[in-house]
Amino acid sequence: MFTELLDPDNTSKDVWADSAYRSEESLQELQAQGFREQLQREACCHKKLTAREQQGNRSRAKIRSRVEHVFEVIAMRTGSTLMRGIGIVRIRAKIGLRNLAYNVSRLVLLVAA
Numbered sequence: 313m314f315t316e317l318l319d320p321d322n323t324s325k326d327v328w329a330d331s332a333y334r335s336e337e338s339l340q341e342l343q344a345q346g347f348r349e350q351l352q353r354e355a356c357c358h359k360k361l362t363a364r365e366q367q368g369n370r371s372r373a374k375i376r377s378r379v380e381h382v383f384e385v386i387a388m389r390t391g392s393t394l395m396r397g398i399g400i401v402r403i404r405a406k407i408g409l410r411n412l413a414y415n416v417s418r419l420v421l422l423v424a425a
Contacts, residue, residue, distance in 0.1 A: 315341050326350050328376055350375075386414050 314333050318341075327347045331354035342349045350372050355361045361369070387393045390410060397403045 314338050318342075318345055318347060320345060328372065328379075330376075352376075382414065386410055389414075 314329075315338070318327065325347050327342055328350045329352070331352040334351045334353065339349060339351075352369050352372055353361055353365045383393075395403050395406055397406060
């Protein structure tokens with residue numbers, strides 16, 4: 313699924329993902345398609361991360377957490393990320409309403425601050 317999600321028409325060539333997507337195959341595919349990898353690195357028991365790799369993970373985590381927190385809040389408020397419905401049009405409408413509700417609540421918090 314990783315390579316299917318890569319969109320050559322995307323205006324940003326950065327690909328942000330966690331360490332589960334880091335493999336030689338995926339790195340080669342990113343390079344072949346002209347993307348810049350922003351994948352987390354993972355230490356193992358035989359090889360610790362260098363100070364530079366740890367700093368890179370911290371800077372990537374700051375960016376990724378801003379996006380992931382949005383999905384976490386939406387999932388917490390709705391109880392689940394699983395959606396049931398008949399037809400893709402209804403599911404898209406439900407997703408749109410969830411996003412709208414999140415954006416309105418976020419706007420209320422920003423205006424109140």
